[in-house]
Amino acid sequence: MRELLNIIFTAQFLHSVFRVTTPILFASLGAVIANRAGVANIALEGIMLISAFFGVFGSAATGSALGGFLIALLSGLICSGILALFTLYYRANVILGGIAINSLASGGTVFLLYLFTGDKGSSTSVASKTLPEIAIPVLKDIPFLGDILSGQNVMTYLAFIMILVVAVFLGKTTLGYHIRAVGENLKAAESVGINVKLTQTIALLLSGLLCACGGAFMSMGYLSSFTRDMVSGRGWIAVAAEAIGRSNPIGTAAASIAFGFFNAIATAASTVGWASSLVQTIPYVSTLIGLFAFSYKEYLKLKKR
Amino acid sequence: MSREKSFHVLRTTVALIIAMLAAFAVIFMVSDTPIESIRLFILGPFSKPRYIGNIINTAIPLIFSGLSMAVVFQASQFNMGAEGIFYFSGAVISLIAIWVPLPVGVHQVVIILAAAVIGALIMLIPGYLKAKYGASELVTSLMMNSILLGLGSYLMTRVLQDPMASNGSYPYLDTAKIPVIIPAFKVHYGLFIALLCVAAVSVFLYKTKWGYEIRMVGINAKFASYSGINIVKTIIIAHLVSGAIAGIGGSVESIAMHTRFEWNGLPGYGFTGALIAMLANNNPVSVIYAALFVAYLSTGADIVARLSDVPAEMSTILQSLIILLIASERFLHSFKQRWMERGIAK
Numbered sequence: 097m098r099e100l101l102n103i104i105f106t107a108q109f110l111h112s113v114f115r116v117t118t119p120i121l122f123a124s125l126g127a128v129i130a131n132r133a134g135v136a137n138i139a140l141e142g143i144m145l146i147s148a149f150f151g152v153f154g155s156a157a158t159g160s161a162l163g164g165f166l167i168a169l170l171s172g173l174i175c176s177g178i179l180a181l182f183t184l185y186y187r188a189n190v191i192l193g194g195i196a197i198n199s200l201a202s203g204g205t206v207f208l209l210y211l212f213t214g215d216k217g218s219s220t221s222v223a224s225k226t227l228p229e230i231a232i233p234v235l236k237d238i239p240f241l242g243d244i245l246s247g248q249n250v251m252t253y254l255a256f257i258m259i260l261v262v263a264v265f266l267g268k269t270t271l272g273y274h275i276r277a278v279g280e281n282l283k284a285a286e287s288v289g290i291n292v293k294l295t296q297t298i299a300l301l302l303s304g305l306l307c308a309c310g311g312a313f314m315s316m317g318y319l320s321s322f323t324r325d326m327v328s329g330r331g332w333i334a335v336a337a338e339a340i341g342r343s344n345p346i347g348t349a350a351a352s353i354a355f356g357f358f359n360a361i362a363t364a365a366s367t368v369g370w371a372s373s374l375v376q377t378i379p380y381v382s383t384l385i386g387l388f389a390f391s392y393k394e395y396l397k398l399k400k401r
Numbered sequence: 402m403s404r405e406k407s408f409h410v411l412r413t414t415v416a417l418i419i420a421m422l423a424a425f426a427v428i429f430m431v432s433d434t435p436i437e438s439i440r441l442f443i444l445g446p447f448s449k450p451r452y453i454g455n456i457i458n459t460a461i462p463l464i465f466s467g468l469s470m471a472v473v474f475q476a477s478q479f480n481m482g483a484e485g486i487f488y489f490s491g492a493v494i495s496l497i498a499i500w501v502p503l504p505v506g507v508h509q510v511v512i513i514l515a516a517a518v519i520g521a522l523i524m525l526i527p528g529y530l531k532a533k534y535g536a537s538e539l540v541t542s543l544m545m546n547s548i549l550l551g552l553g554s555y556l557m558t559r560v561l562q563d564p565m566a567s568n569g570s571y572p573y574l575d576t577a578k579i580p581v582i583i584p585a586f587k588v589h590y591g592l593f594i595a596l597l598c599v600a601a602v603s604v605f606l607y608k609t610k611w612g613y614e615i616r617m618v619g620i621n622a623k624f625a626s627y628s629g630i631n632i633v634k635t636i637i638i639a640h641l642v643s644g645a646i647a648g649i650g651g652s653v654e655s656i657a658m659h660t661r662f663e664w665n666g667l668p669g670y671g672f673t674g675a676l677i678a679m680l681a682n683n684n685p686v687s688v689i690y691a692a693l694f695v696a697y698l699s700t701g702a703d704i705v706a707r708l709s710d711v712p713a714e715m716s717t718i719l720q721s722l723i724i725l726l727i728a729s730e731r732f733l734h735s736f737k738q739r740w741m742e743r744g745i746a747k
Contacts, residue, residue, distance in 0.1 A: 138539065186729035191479045191539060192679065196724040199672050203717025210712040211431055332543045339537065373558060377551035380544040387544075391536035 099368040107243035117356025121255045122310030123334035126303035133299030134279035138194035141331025142201030147172040147311030149205040152224040152322040161225035168312035176304025180297045218323040251313035263345040340390040358382035404744035416726035438709040445704035454586030460696035464595040465650025466674025467688040469643045476639035477619040483647035484671025485546035490516040490651035492553040495662040498577035508576040520648020521641045528640025532633040570662035579657035591653040602685040
């Protein structure tokens with residue numbers, strides 16, 4: 097325990113909290129936008145996985161990290177487009193549609209991975225690129241704080257910027273206003289001439305783009321290759337973060353950071369020799385407890401009324 | 402058969418045909434010998450008695466997971482926990498199968514009952530959290546799956562792991578194993594346990610008060626509540642039954658198909674169970690056919706992967722596509738309209 101505490105108060109550990117929060121944050125912000133439009137996007141996990149895959153192979157094909165990133169975005173867009181097509185236009189149950197996309201991602205990426213590399217485990221044999229880490233001038237020279245905040249991956253900065261962008265987008269723009277109107281009262285939104293389906297489609301597509309950012313970070317930043325099922329539940333943790341944050345970008349971000357913290361603890365604990373099979377469950381246990389605490393609070397509130 | 406029902410059959414068939422055509426398209430794109438691969442995929446599973454036996458043996462755990470999902474789906478609960486329960490109950494009953502000497506017959510029964518209890522207890526957590534506090538059972542059950550995987554592999558490395566085996570527990574006692582019925586087909590007696598469960602779940606859902614309440618809550622929870630059904634209790638019962646079935650499935654699969662505990666990860670039955678429940682329209686008896694069909698697909702995909710050049714993950718892709726099509730209310734909707742109208746006009 098002592099050893100673990102020693103690790104937790106290092107700049108290196110706090111640096112890693114931001115790093116592991118990144119994919120969860122992207123996905124949970126994606127969940128916020130979709131949920132505000134009244135469609136629960138539970139395909140976050142699958143969309144991240146697919147874009148992680150296409151980021152790696154896109155960067156190998158184009159020979160540039162930016163190319164890979166753009167292809168990852170495109171794949172996220174297509175994926176969420178398929179989800180929108182089936183759930184909004186063919187009226188598939190949102191949850192079943194999401195489950196289908198997730199399993200399609202899980203099986204499909206392994207299928208393609210094997211076709212391209214002859215390996216079903218990882219893409220290490222592919223010469224893929226990674227997204228750069230950025231040293232921030234001035235900040236990087238401040239002791240401790242500089243070690244924590246500077247030198248993060250470009251996607252980590254983007255993720256934290258996105259908190260504000262999503263908040264402003266939902267709160268201040270016309271499209272954001274439409275999205276909230278549709279989510280709050282579909283019929284009323286329709287009656288004032290808002291195109292409900294189109295708005296929901298746009299929300300899902302934006303949600304897919306954010307997930308794609310998270311996915312690209314997974315395979316081109318967090319790790320430098322694609323491995324089978326590498327998103328490992330982060331999409332679901334993001335779903336929980338969004339619920340706990342009550343679809344509010346700031347609250348959701350706070351919950352994501354909390355989960356990121358537990359993820360980082362899990363990594364730190366396994367380096368000091370705790371049983372790795374148990375340590376790996378820490379993020380999921382914390383999510384379960386977080387979700388329970390949140391639901392309990394809501395329950396008490398409901399009961400008082 | 403009512404028009405509504407026959408439409409469901411028709412729609413399912415069309416979805417399956419489309420998914421199969423998509424599979425052929427994929428095979429054409431990736432295989433060097435597409436015709437041969439398709440032939441293997443379609444006819445391969447029937448080419449040897451062993452393969453036919455393989456279809457049935459693959460279908461057995463799928464019947465359990467399909468039933469487990471059908472029960473929660475009937476109550477409109479999206480719980481994916483069968484996956485984790487399969488794995489974890491397999492790990493825990495390995496303790497009994499390895500170290501508790503019991504006479505043949507008793508041993509299997511003890512194992513299966515223990516697994517049912519374990520499964521039900523595990524499902525109690527997402528079930529209670531949902532029923533009482535409204536916590537999304539989908540998210541909690543998925544978190545539980547990852548937690549159970551961690552606990553199971555801890556049990557494996559700390560207790561079960563046989564130092565002499567490269568990757569597996571100590572071998573099960575012979576008294577614990579479920580034997581094969583017909584050697585040529587290698588089909589095991591777990592088939593009867595699965596069919597027994599189908600019968601039990603059918604009676605439970607359609608002939609008991611609790612089963613009726615589960616279906617009512619599934620159709621319209623508010624209405625069920627107004628008519629005096631205790632929703633909290635009903636949702637919890639659906640979860641308990643579902644968990645018990647998944648637990649039984651995990652134990653049967655372990656002691657029938659394995660001589661020691663050797664799962665390294667979640668075996669994937671939970672998701673396939675969701676597909677099967679959907680194909681079966683959540684009807685317990687139809688689960689048998691759906692499970693056989695999916696087992697046929699995955700056996701075909703395995704054969705192609707082994708004898709030709711198409712990865713076995715093709716069957717997962719196929720299954721996802723089938724789910725998407727069947728879940729889509731509007732799929733063939735305009736046809737349905739005309740078909741129903743004609744029925745009324747008569």
